[in-house]
Amino acid sequence: MLKIQILVVLLLLSTVVHGGIIKKPPAATEKVRYDNFKVFNLKISNKIQLAVVEMFKSLEKSYDIWKEYDSSSKEVHVMVNPTILKYFEKLIKLFGFESELMISNVQDLIDAEVATTRADDGATFGWTRYYELHEIETWLDGILAAYPDVTQEFIIGSSYENRPIRGIKISHKPGNPVIFIESNIHAREWITSATATWFINELLTSTVAAVRDLAENYDWHIIPVFNVDGFAYSHSTDRMWRKTRQPVTTSACIGTDANRNFDSHWMENNGASDNPCSETYAGTAPFSEPEAKALADHLTNIKDEIKIYLSFHSYGQYLLSPYGHVASDFPPNYDDLLEIGNAFSSAINNLQYQTSYAVGSTATVLYVASGSSVDWVYNMLDVKIGYTIEYRDRGRFGFVLPPVQIIPNCEELMAGMLALVGKSKELGYV
Numbered sequence: 154m155l156k157i158q159i160l161v162v163l164l165l166l167s168t169v170v171h172g173g174i175i176k177k178p179p180a181a182t183e184k185v186r187y188d189n190f191k192v193f194n195l196k197i198s199n200k201i202q203l204a205v206v207e208m209f210k211s212l213e214k215s216y217d218i219w220k221e222y223d224s225s226s227k228e229v230h231v232m233v234n235p236t237i238l239k240y241f242e243k244l245i246k247l248f249g250f251e252s253e254l255m256i257s258n259v260q261d262l263i264d265a266e267v268a269t270t271r272a273d274d275g276a277t278f279g280w281t282r283y284y285e286l287h288e289i290e291t292w293l294d295g296i297l298a299a300y301p302d303v304t305q306e307f308i309i310g311s312s313y314e315n316r317p318i319r320g321i322k323i324s325h326k327p328g329n330p331v332i333f334i335e336s337n338i339h340a341r342e343w344i345t346s347a348t349a350t351w352f353i354n355e356l357l358t359s360t361v362a363a364v365r366d367l368a369e370n371y372d373w374h375i376i377p378v379f380n381v382d383g384f385a386y387s388h389s390t391d392r393m394w395r396k397t398r399q400p401v402t403t404s405a406c407i408g409t410d411a412n413r414n415f416d417s418h419w420m421e422n423n424g425a426s427d428n429p430c431s432e433t434y435a436g437t438a439p440f441s442e443p444e445a446k447a448l449a450d451h452l453t454n455i456k457d458e459i460k461i462y463l464s465f466h467s468y469g470q471y472l473l474s475p476y477g478h479v480a481s482d483f484p485p486n487y488d489d490l491l492e493i494g495n496a497f498s499s500a501i502n503n504l505q506y507q508t509s510y511a512v513g514s515t516a517t518v519l520y521v522a523s524g525s526s527v528d529w530v531y532n533m534l535d536v537k538i539g540y541t542i543e544y545r546d547r548g549r550f551g552f553v554l555p556p557v558q559i560i561p562n563c564e565e566l567m568a569g570m571l572a573l574v575g576k577s578k579e580l581g582y583v
C-alpha cells in the first residue's frame with residue numbers, strides 16, 4: 154500500500170519535474186539527435202513495476218518504450234532521455250527493478266548506420282545498407298522495367314502528404330493463390346523494407362528450385378514501404394519515428410499508429426491509446442489515416458484471391474497470429490496457425506545463425522494490440538492465414554539493426570517463408 158502511495162506521489166511529481174523537458178522539435182533541416190539516450194531492459198516482477206512502466210508511457214518526452222511488456226519474456230525495453238537519467242535510476246532502485254543497460258548511446262548506433270550509408274556510394278542497390286524512399290522507388294522502377302512480363306505495379310492510394318503508396322505484383326500465371334505482404338507500416342522498422350525488397354529480388358532472380366516454386370505458383374502482392382510519410386520522416390528528421398504524419402487537431406503531437414487504426418475491435422481492451430502523443434495512438438476514428446483506409450479498400454476489392462496475409466515488423470523475433478485484441482479467445486483455426494508458425498520458426502532455427510522465433514497469438518505471446526491490419530484482414534476479410542513477423546533482433550540493436558545483419562535476416566525470412574507456404578499448402582490453405 155505504501156508503495157502505491159509513493160507511486161502516486163511520484164506520478165504527480167514526475168509531471169511537474171518532466172514538464173519542461175522537451176525533445177526539441179527539429180527545425181526543417183535539423184535532425185533529432187539521440188546523444189546519450191540509453192536503452193534499458195527492465196525485468197518486470199510485479200504489478201507495481203508494470204504501473205511504473207505505464208507512467209513512462211505518459212511521459213513521452215522522457216521515455217520511449219521500444220518493447221512493451223509481454224508475459225513470456227516479462228521484459229520491457231525503454232529508451233531514456235539523458236536529462237532524466239538520474240531520476241530514472243532512482244526510480245529503478247526504489248521499485249526494485251532488475252535492469253540491464255542494452256544500448257548506452259543510441260546516437261552512436263545511428264551514426265554507425267549513416268557511416269555505412271556514406272561509405273557505399275549508392276551505385277548499386279545491394280542490401281549492404283538502408284536506403285531512402287526515393288532510392289527504393291527508383292530500384293522498384295528498375296525492377297518493373299526489367300521484368301515487364303511477370304511484374305506489374307499497383308498503387309493503393311496516397312498518403313497524408315500525398316505520396317503514392319506503391320506495390321508490386323509478381324505473377325507467372327493466372328489463377329495462383331495470392332500472398333499479400335505489407336511492410337514498414339511502422340516507419341523506424343527499416344529492416345522490414347530492406348527484407349521485402351530483397352525478397353522481391355529473390356523471387357525474380359533466384360534459380361533455387363524451391364524459390365522458383367514460390368515465385369511461379371503463387372501470386373505475390375508486396376508493398377515494400379507502406380507508411381511512406383513516416384518512413385521519409387525517419388530518414389530526414391527522426392530515426393525513431395513510428396507513426397503516420399497526419400496532425401491531430403486536438404493536440405500538438407503528430408501522427409497515428411497505423412497498426413491501431415483498422416476497424417476491427419478498434420480501441421478495445423487497452424490495446425491502443427487515445428492519447429495523441431502516445432506511440433500507439435489509435436487515431437480519432439477507425440480509418441482516420443488515409444493510408445490505412447486505402448489499404449483496407451484495396452484489400453476488400455481482392456479479398457477472395459488473398460490466401461495469406463503478412464505484415465513485416467521489427468523487432469523481437471516473433472511470428473504472431475490473430476488474435477491481437479484479446480488474450481482469452483483464439484481464432485477457430487488457431488491450431489493450424491500454430492503448426493504453420495512452428496514450421497516457420499524451426500526452419501529459421503535450423504539455419505547456421507540458429508535464430509529463434511517465438512510463435513503464438515499476438516495477445517498471448519506479445520501484448521494486446523487492437524485495430525491492427527492483420528487482425529482486420531483475418532476478421533473482416535476472412536483471410537485464414539495471417540501473421541505479423543517481428544524480425545531481428547531481441548534488443549541489442551533494436552530498431553537500428555546494423556546493415557551487416559540485413560542479408561542474414563533476409564535469408565531467415567526466405568527459409569521461414571518456404572516452410573510457412575509449404576505447411577499452408579499441406580494443410581489445404583493454398
Ligand code: 0X9
Nearest residue numbers: 412466467477515522525527541
Ligand atoms: O505493436 C505492434 O503494432 C506490433 N509490434 S511493434 O513492436 N513492431 O510495434 C505488433 C503487432 C501485432 N499484430 C496484431 N495485433 N495482429
Ligand code: ZN
Nearest residue numbers: 417418419421
Ligand atoms: Zn470487439
Ligand code: ZN
Nearest residue numbers: 339342466467
Ligand atoms: Zn512494428
